[in-house]
């Protein structure tokens with residue numbers, strides 16, 4: 001059955017839900033006119049890289065699962081708004097259920113959290129709460145953390161500092177500890193799956209530092225969070241994921257590895273009482289949830305309320321408007337419907353179908369890394385923690401290596417192999433021997449994100465085309 005047949009069947013079922021209403025047909029422009037405009041749009045969309053194809057192995061782009069596409073499109077017939085129950089009653093409950101499953105994947109049963117427009121918004125909310133809990137204190141993240149952390153802290157007017165990474169692209173613990181020793185740090189962002197190379201910061205040792213220094217720990221798992229379910233990670237990464245439940249907040253993006261259309265991030269807080277920071281009045285949109293206003297004031301910095309006192313209770317009884325615990329107002333109910341449906345089909349459990357597909361991505365990355373390591377024309381970067389491979393071109397100088405990377409990138413694209421370019425510290429390529437790799441310089445290297453399980457069946461072909469392009 002094609003996606004479109006699945007959708008047609010689901011839409012019929014949805015329309016039957018409203019069959020008791022008097023018949024009414026909306027007025028829209030004629031089908032021919034709409035078909036012509038759609039055809040024009042389809043033609044315009046041809047000016048894209050083929051993100052769905054296994055030979056697209058460049059940036060973080062993964063096609064949504066067919067069921068997510070169908071569920072999203074079906075929900076668009078109603079276009080619910082998950083800001084308030086009045087705008088999206090069913091889809092708000094589906095959001096709560098889907099988010100609860102994501103939290104359970106990390107080992108949290110009691111928490112507060114919701115979907116967001118994406119990873120940036122989700123991290124913004126986590127750092128906004130962190131700033132409230134640790135007023136005036138610095139937020140630190142590795143130099144390989146997503147660039148938006150620094151920008152978010154500027155928006156929030158919070159001080160920010162970057163911590164150097166080691167040769168694996170992970171946060172360097174000695175640098176982190178010297179920053180903590182200054183007493184100025186209030187929040188550490190640990191990235192489990194950096195954007196550049198998929199490196200997993202050493203979460204365990206970072207958490208251990210909390211015995212000596214007081215700080216909040218935020219995990220940015222926007223990219224890598226779902227690898228909590230993978231059983232084929234290296235020891236270091238596996239140990240990091242095992243301790244993820246000890247974080248204060250976690251971000252994970254269903255629109256990256258969660259098979260969802262764009263517009264779907266997720267932020268979670270371990271302490272449900274963090275929901276109180278969102279307290280506000282919106283008299284025109286909330287009709288049913290009175291409890292929020294009775295529950296009182298926001299907590300003092302550093303304070304923690306009893307579990308179950310706030311959002312968890314309201315969620316449980318189905319009377320919480322999600323707009324009461326999120327910074328955004330309107331949010332697509334369709335995102336929640338798509339996510340709920342996908343998780344219903346592919347539950348987030350270790351050993352399940354979803355987990356196995358992620359494992360294939362990591363396997364593909366290990367194979368590509370080994371293909372690259374065995375070819376002397378390349379300088380392989382660190383062994384992949386997840387499913388991203390970075391590699392530089394062998395050359396006497398960093399300048400020449402960067403030039404060659406650009407050349408190979410272009411030639412690979414002309415052979416329908418789409419890779420990405422990235423700027424990395426030369427430290428990630430200790431065997432390169434570049435004579436001009438001075439302090440502060442970056443090398444342009446090649447990067448391949450193997451986030452489609454199909455990549456595993458195509459990795460030899462990817463290697464072949466790469467060799468031809470070199």
Ligand SMILES: Cc1ncc(COP(=O)(O)O)c(C=O)c1O
Nearest residue numbers: 118119120146194195220222223
């Ligand atoms: C680790 C990490 N954090 C945050 C983000 C930002 O997410 P979004 O693009 O969904 O806003 C990204 C995006 O690639 C990311 O890789």
